[in-house]
Amino acid sequence: MDERIIATNIKRIRTARNITLQELADRTGLTKGYLSKVERSEKAPPYSTLSKIAGALGFETTDILKEEIGLPQDQPLFFAKKADGKIIRESRHYVGYDYEILASGKPGKNMEPFIIYAPDEFTSMFQHEGEEFIYVLEGRMEFRYGEETIFMEAGDHAYFDSCTPHAGRSIGEQRAKLMVVIYFYKRNRQ
Known part of the structure; x- marks a missing residue:
């Protein structure tokens, strides 16, 4: 798996959802600096860390690994069971x-x-x-x-x-x- 795909997907999802690096750090317990390195593809996160980031972004880990990732469009109603x-x-x-x-x-x-x-x-x-x-x-x-x-x-x-x-x-x-x-x-x- 190309680290750049993972890094690109994380940043793309985070910015599309208007989540700052600090907010993502708060949600995951990771540091803002570490997340910045992940997004710049300087450091490949282990699967457990990737899973934590994905969960905080509201995505499945396997989705972040995909080359083509679709972002949900803003919707007036969101429902969850x-x-x-x-x-x-x-x-x-x-x-x-x-x-x-x-x-x-x-x-x-x-x-x-x-x-x-x-x-x-x-x-x-x-x-x-x-x-x-x-x-x-x-x-x-x-x-x-x-x-x-x-x-x-x-x-x-x-x-x-x-x-x-x-x-x-x-x-x-x-x-x-x-x-x-x-x-x-x-x-x-x-």
């Missing part, structure tokens, strides 16, 4: 967090919806551009936003500017299950 979702286990970037990317096949999104399972301990504070919405589906959690601490349970929700450092952890015996939607207002539209 529950069975289509995959739980992504914690990465070094999201230590303790397991998450499921929702609407992963929808190109040109301005929002990133997830189902997240919060860790039992605080791992690190997150801070990024945009706005975020958290809705507790199951369990209870302690949520830190800047200097403020809020205790949340099923049905509670928060909407906030995600430029302020924030993090959450499960409390009690059940791991907190959250629906999270991140809105990137600086993202370029197609």
